[in-house]
Amino acid sequence: RISSDGKPAKFQPPPKPVIIDKQKQREERRFLSPEFIPPRGRTDPLKFYIERKDMIQRRKVINIPEFYVGSILAVTTADPYANDKTNRFVGICIQRGGKGLGATFVLRNVIEDQGVEVCYELYSPRIQAIEVLKLEKRLDDNLMYLRDALPEYSTFDMNMKPVSRLDHEEIPVNKLQVRMKPKPWSKRWERPKYNIKGIKFELPEKKMKEAQKWSQPWLEFDMLREYDTSKIEDKIWKEVSEELKK
Amino acid sequence: MMPIWTKSGKKHAVTLLKVQDCHVLRYVSKEESGGKTSKLLVGGKNVSPFYKSESAMEIFKEAGVPRKQKVTTFNVTDDAIIKPGTPLYAAHFRPGQFVDVTAKTIGKGFQGVMKRWGFKGQPASHGQTKTHRRPGAISTNKAAKVYRGKKMPGKMGNIYRTTFGLKVWRINTKHDIIYVNGSVPGHTNCLVKVKDSKLPTYKDYNKNPPFPTFFADGDEKLPEDLYDEEIFQFMDPSVTYA
Numbered sequence: 179r180i181s182s183d184g185k186p187a188k189f190q191p192p193p194k195p196v197i198i199d200k201q202k203q204r205e206e207r208r209f210l211s212p213e214f215i216p217p218r219g220r221t222d223p224l225k226f227y228i229e230r231k232d233m234i235q236r237r238k239v240i241n242i243p244e245f246y247v248g249s250i251l252a253v254t255t256a257d258p259y260a261n262d263k264t265n266r267f268v269g270i271c272i273q274r275g276g277k278g279l280g281a282t283f284v285l286r287n288v289i290e291d292q293g294v295e296v297c298y299e300l301y302s303p304r305i306q307a308i309e310v311l312k313l314e315k316r317l318d319d320n321l322m323y324l325r326d327a328l329p330e331y332s333t334f335d336m337n338m339k340p341v342s343r344l345d346h347e348e349i350p351v352n353k354l355q356v357r358m359k360p361k362p363w364s365k366r367w368e369r370p371k372y373n374i375k376g377i378k379f380e381l382p383e384k385k386m387k388e389a390q391k392w393s394q395p396w397l398e399f400d401m402l403r404e405y406d407t408s409k410i411e412d413k414i415w416k417e418v419s420e421e422l423k424k
Numbered sequence: 425m426m427p428i429w430t431k432s433g434k435k436h437a438v439t440l441l442k443v444q445d446c447h448v449l450r451y452v453s454k455e456e457s458g459g460k461t462s463k464l465l466v467g468g469k470n471v472s473p474f475y476k477s478e479s480a481m482e483i484f485k486e487a488g489v490p491r492k493q494k495v496t497t498f499n500v501t502d503d504a505i506i507k508p509g510t511p512l513y514a515a516h517f518r519p520g521q522f523v524d525v526t527a528k529t530i531g532k533g534f535q536g537v538m539k540r541w542g543f544k545g546q547p548a549s550h551g552q553t554k555t556h557r558r559p560g561a562i563s564t565n566k567a568a569k570v571y572r573g574k575k576m577p578g579k580m581g582n583i584y585r586t587t588f589g590l591k592v593w594r595i596n597t598k599h600d601i602i603y604v605n606g607s608v609p610g611h612t613n614c615l616v617k618v619k620d621s622k623l624p625t626y627k628d629y630n631k632n633p634p635f636p637t638f639f640a641d642g643d644e645k646l647p648e649d650l651y652d653e654e655i656f657q658f659m660d661p662s663v664t665y666a
Contacts, residue, residue, distance in 0.1 A: 219612075220612060220613065221612055221613070222442070222612075222613060224442070224599060225426075225440055228440070228596065228599065228601065229426060232658050235658035235659060236658040239658065239659070239660075239661060239662070240662060256433065256662065256663050256664050256665055257665070258665040263664065263665045263666075278426065279426055279427050280426070280427045299427075299435075301427075301658075302429060302433070302435070303429050303433060303656045303660075303662050303663040304433045304662065304663050305662065306662045306664070
């Protein structure tokens with residue numbers, strides 16, 4: 179091949195192939211459900227071990243998927259008073275609480291202009307299926323402020339289709355800043371103790387400065403409040419993943 | 425404490441009690457003790473033998489057992505006597521039985537009358553001078569004295585109390601754990617005494633218990649977990665209503 183100059187074209191080496199080792203990427207991301215991590219206290223570790231055995235047993239029967247606060251879930255439970263004895267509820271997870279078998283999560287949705295929140299227990303035998311329709315994280319761990327936000331941020335279609343995503347992708351963080359209804363709110367969300375990053379505060383600067391009066395800057399340096407869970411998490415993750423593979 | 429679900433989907437709260445190194449220490453006959461029935465001394469958790477005098481350690485030496493933290497008595501009929509030195513296990517109880525649990529309550533120290541006895545106190549405002557949590561009047565004019573046992577401030581807690589009629593939901597024979605319905609007096613990891621219930625409503629429920637006790641070296645081989653009939657076991661599929 180001769181270029182327009184008349185000289186032979188310079189050899190362009192082909193682009194080097196980029197090898198994405200999918201197995202390695204999958205192993206790197208480990209998710210341990212937060213209710214497995216034992217709280218700090220003087221209880222015997224034997225109690226947590228026995229509780230974990232029961233939790234793993236239940237997970238072998240029902241698949242409890244990985245989800246975070248801010249992901250949209252659909253839960254089917256057994257309901258004795260419904261026509262076909264099942265009840266399906268779709269909502270955004272605003273809070274995950276409790277440790278061990280009593281772990282709960284709260285789903286919020288707005289149905290016919292009425293905000294509805296349902297608190298489900300993860301290990302309750304009445305739950306028949308938990309599907310994750312959209313897996314994503316939000317800027318905060320606790321989305322209780324959606325109660326005081328405009329209803330459009332909490333409405334989700336009951337017949338929503340699950341959003342497909344690839345396995346090895348990182349979980350997307352939705353940096354949505356929510357607009358609020360006018361004050362008064364159920365809690366003073368502008369105060370630093372809630373540490374909320376997901377609200378677009380349209381309050382005057384004076385109010386925001388006044389709210390900073392309640393800040394406790396010494397809290398992050400308090401050594402007695404430190405609870406390093408990395409080693410505990412590693413141990414529990416190994417135990418749980420081995421048991422679930424069996 | 426842990427949640428437990430029944431087959432109909434109802435949730436109950438359950439306390440876990442561990443049977444930690446229990447041995448029978450001594451048999452005291454009816455005439456010796458002076459009561460109506462003979463007694464068996466039973467010891468609890470193992471502790472170090474070095475901090476007690478020789479005379480106190482005699483009971484443990486006779487039974488051939490390490491020193492126990494707590495020694496309690498059980499009134500036993502003559503056909504239920506066990507030889508001193510036998511270990512006692514959680515399998516002594518079976519799911520479906522009813523049980524009384526005794527323990528020392530959490531010590532709250534010196535407490536005022538509102539917390540200790542539940543008095544209502546006085547209003548916070550409307551002219552009350554320095555009186556918001558006080559007992560008020562302690563007796564009448566005619567009595568001209570204060571009766572014995574008048575409820576007054578004092579040390580609260582750290583006394584033995586019993587909860588009666590607790591159902592046993594599940595027994596773990598491998599780790600010797602008894603799952604008992606509801607709450608139990610005492611703080612976490614405190615020593616607790618578990619007896620068959622004395623309530624008349626549960627007289628018939630304790631049918632065919634392992635009598636006089638469950639012997640580990642006997643012929644009976646129990647599965648690791650014993651469940652009550654109504655409990656939802658996590659191996660089963662989810663609850664559905666017909």
